[in-house]
Each structure stands twice: as structure tokens, then as C-alpha cells.
Amino acid sequence: MTDKAFQDFYPDEFAHCYGCGRLNEAGLQIKSYWDGEESVCRYTPEPFFTGGFPGYFYGGLISSLIDCHSAATASAAKLRADGFALGEKPLSRFVTASLKIDFLKPTPMGKIIDLRSRVLEIKSRKIIVSTTLSAEDEIRAKGEAIMVQLPENR
Ligand SMILES: CCCCCCCCCCCC(=O)SCCNC(=O)CCNC(=O)[C@H](O)C(C)(C)COP(=O)(O)OP(=O)(O)OC[C@H]1O[C@@H](n2cnc3c(N)ncnc32)[C@H](O)[C@@H]1OP(=O)(O)O
Numbered sequence: 001m002t003d004k005a006f007q008d009f010y011p012d013e014f015a016h017c018y019g020c021g022r023l024n025e026a027g028l029q030i031k032s033y034w035d036g037e038e039s040v041c042r043y044t045p046e047p048f049f050t051g052g053f054p055g056y057f058y059g060g061l062i063s064s065l066i067d068c069h070s071a072a073t074a075s076a077a078k079l080r081a082d083g084f085a086l087g088e089k090p091l092s093r094f095v096t097a098s099l100k101i102d103f104l105k106p107t108p109m110g111k112i113i114d115l116r117s118r119v120l121e122i123k124s125r126k127i128i129v130s131t132t133l134s135a136e137d138e139i140r141a142k143g144e145a146i147m148v149q150l151p152e153n154r
Contacts, residue, residue, distance in 0.1 A: 005031035019068030057107040066143035074127040074147035094147040107140040125149040
């Protein structure tokens with residue numbers, strides 16, 4: 001067992017992403033964890049991430065959170081499917097081939113954002129991840145991401 005996040009196990013060369021890289025000091029540095037079959041990530045928007053009108057969260061950042069949490073979930077799911085626990089070997093890096101976002105309701109600022117992902121399919125290097133983004137116990141956005149594992153030699 002570990003209380004470290006998925007992103008803490010990215011190899012250094014893959015740890016500079018604006019959304020999820022632990023080595024990017026100006027980045028969001030999101031953290032994702034298993035909660036049974038789901039993965040979870042909690043994040044509170046900085047006040048300057050305002051969207052189209054005051055009091056609501058910027059949709060581009062909503063997409064980024066879903067994207068990066070999905071990528072981390074794919075990496076952790078691949079490790080688990082291969083029979084390893086977090087920390088037993090470095091995570092493989094998955095990149096986004098496709099990302100579809102549905103914005104269902106406005107997302108308020110100043111509230112904890114709760115992201116939850118499930119793996120829909122694992123097929124060789126491709127993993128499909130479904131994610132909900134909630135605030136104040138209501139789903140505000142949904143995403144479906146197709147993540148592809150980078151070949152080891154890239
Ligand atoms: C050391 C430093 C390294 C550095 C490398 C760093 C790369 C940039 C990473 C930046 C991190 C991000 O910001 S990620 C967000 C931005 N994303 C990117 O920049 C990724 C750019 N795209 C790519 O590099 C490439 O297109 C890949 C790796 C995603 C896929 O190319 P590939 O490796 O040739 O894979 P390919 O065989 O074509 O596809 C594998 C499976 O995925 C499916 N697939 C592929 N693309 C799609 C798609 N758009 N929509 C649906 N499905 C797709 C295929 O049908 C296939 O499924 P099946 O037939 O098997 O069922």
C-alpha cells in the first residue's frame with residue numbers, strides 16, 4: 001500500500017506536464033489515487049481560472065483536469081492489469097489520442113472539484129477512460145479519453 005499519487009511514480013522525463021507533472025513548479029500538479037475500481041482526484045481552482053463570467057470555472061481547465069487525470073488513470077490501470085502494485089515499477093506514459101468533453105452544467109469557483117474515472121477498455125497500448133467532474137455533489141462535466149501508451153523507445 002502507498003499513499004503516494006499515480007503521478008509520483010512517473011519517471012522524471014515524463015514529470016513536466018503542466019497539468020500533472022510533479023516537476024513543473026508553475027503547473028497544476030494534480031494527484032490521482034485509486035478508490036476501488038475508480039480513480040479519484042480532488043482540486044480547488046485558483047481564483048484566476050475564471051471562465052466566461054465571474055464565479056465560474058474556465059472550461060479549458062476543466063478539459064485539462066479530465067485529460068491529465070485520465071492519462072494518470074490509464075498508466076495506473078496498465079500497471080495493475082500487468083499484475084504490479086504502485087511503486088513496484090515505473091509507470092508507463094500514456095498520451096491523449098482523443099478527448100471528448102461534455103459540459104453539462106456550469107462549474108462554480110471556490111469549491112472542491114471531484115474527478116472520478118473508470119477504465120472502459122484496455123486493448124494492447126490503447127486504454128479508454130471515462131471521467132466525471134463534480135462540484136457540490138453534482139456532475140458538471142463528463143469526458144471520454146482514448147489514451148495510447150508511448151513505445152518504450154520514444
Ligand atoms: C522521451 C520523450 C517522449 C516524448 C513524447 C511526448 C509526446 C507528447 C506528449 C504530450 C503529453 C500530452 O500533452 S498528451 C496531449 C496531446 N497529445 C499528443 O500530443 C499526442 C499526439 N499523437 C501521437 O503522438 C500519436 O498519434 C499517438 C501516440 C497518440 C498514437 O500514435 P501511434 O503510437 O502510431 O498509435 P496507433 O498505432 O496509430 O494507435 C494505437 C491505437 O489507438 C487508436 N487511436 C490512435 N489515435 C486515435 C484517435 N485520434 N482517435 C481514436 N483512436 C485513436 C488506434 O486506432 C489504435 O487502436 P487499435 O486499432 O489498436 O484499437
